[in-house]
Amino acid sequence: MTSRRNVPVITIDGPSGSGKGTIACKVAEALGYHLLDSGALYRLVALSAQTSGISLQDAQKLAELAHELDVRFDSNADGEERIWLGDEDVTTLIRTEEAGAGASTVAQISAVRQALFERQRAFQQPPGLVADGRDMGTHVFPEASLKIFLTASAEERARRRHKQLKDKGLNVSLAALSRDIEDRDRRDSERSVAPLRPAKDARILDSSGQSIEAVTQTVLDWVANL
Numbered sequence: 001m002t003s004r005r006n007v008p009v010i011t012i013d014g015p016s017g018s019g020k021g022t023i024a025c026k027v028a029e030a031l032g033y034h035l036l037d038s039g040a041l042y043r044l045v046a047l048s049a050q051t052s053g054i055s056l057q058d059a060q061k062l063a064e065l066a067h068e069l070d071v072r073f074d075s076n077a078d079g080e081e082r083i084w085l086g087d088e089d090v091t092t093l094i095r096t097e098e099a100g101a102g103a104s105t106v107a108q109i110s111a112v113r114q115a116l117f118e119r120q121r122a123f124q125q126p127p128g129l130v131a132d133g134r135d136m137g138t139h140v141f142p143e144a145s146l147k148i149f150l151t152a153s154a155e156e157r158a159r160r161r162h163k164q165l166k167d168k169g170l171n172v173s174l175a176a177l178s179r180d181i182e183d184r185d186r187r188d189s190e191r192s193v194a195p196l197r198p199a200k201d202a203r204i205l206d207s208s209g210q211s212i213e214a215v216t217q218t219v220l221d222w223v224a225n226l
Contacts, residue, residue: 004121005143008033008128010223011136014150015196016100016184017157019207019215023150024132025081026216031130031223035073036123038133038140039103040083041116043094044069046102056102059111066115097172097180104184107134108191134188137199145226148219149198152208154181 010027014020021037028035045066046056054061070086083091093099106112120140123129131140137147152160158178165172188196198204203222207215 004124007124007126009124009141009144010128010130010146010148010219011141011144011199011202012130012132012148012150012219013134013136013138013196013198013202014132014148015134015157015181015188016104017161017181018150018152019160019212020132020150021081022212023207023215023219024130025075026079026212027219027223028130029075029079030216030220031128033128033130034123034125035075035081036120036129036131036133036136037073037081037083038116038120038131038136040073040094041066041069041071041120042103042107042112043099044071044083044085044090045112045116046106047090047094047099049106050098050102056105059109062106062109063111063115066112066119069119097177100184101180104187108187108193110193113193134196135194137202138197139194142199146219146222147199147202148205148222149202150205150207150215152206154178154185156208157181 012020012024025035045062048065049056049062072084074082076082082089083094117140123131137144155178158174158181161177162172162174205215205218
């Protein structure tokens with residue numbers, strides 16, 4: 001049996017809208033590695049709470065929901081990430097602004113973070129793992145082979161999200177998205193448990209003005225030179 005410690009891990013952390021989920025999916029596909037979208041776990045907890053009528057301030061019940069999540073990640077024929085809760089494809093359901101705001105709220109609760117910690121660690125399986133989130137390199141996988149902090153300006157991230165939602169036929173204010181992103185950045189950076197920040201040994205990668213292909217290639221070049 002291969003020791004989990006011998007399985008390589010690449011962490012991609014960064015603020016909301018930096019593109020870390022897309023890049024993680026592309027890198028995992030290119031390397032044939034497993035994928036962990038840690039932010040999706042928090043979105044799933046928030047979504048499950050909202051559909052069950054559980055308050056986002058009820059730490060005990062939220063932690064119980066986190067323990068019970070039956071989640072897996074894969075990609076479709078176009079290389080786009082798909083997220084499954086049991087047998088249900090919930091990819092679209094958890095990408096709403098409401099789910100994102102809920103995730104940012106429950107992520108501040110230490111009982112939820114603790115409940116999800118070992119679940120996240122369990123994704124470290126051969127031949128390797130690409131994990132994206134906000135504390136993958138600083139807290140969950142501090143021994144990772146390569147730690148990346150992917151960022152972009154708030155304006156750039158708001159524009160990306162606005163285009164993404166418009167492409168889905170949703171009408172959302174760009175100004176409102178900018179405010180939401182700035183508020184989320186502040187909450188994530190100021191929370192007492194695992195705040196958003198680069199690991200001390202992380203490589204900083206600014207994706208502003210860069211294509212998905214260019215950013216993906218930069219990461220793959222770094223992996224090749226480990």
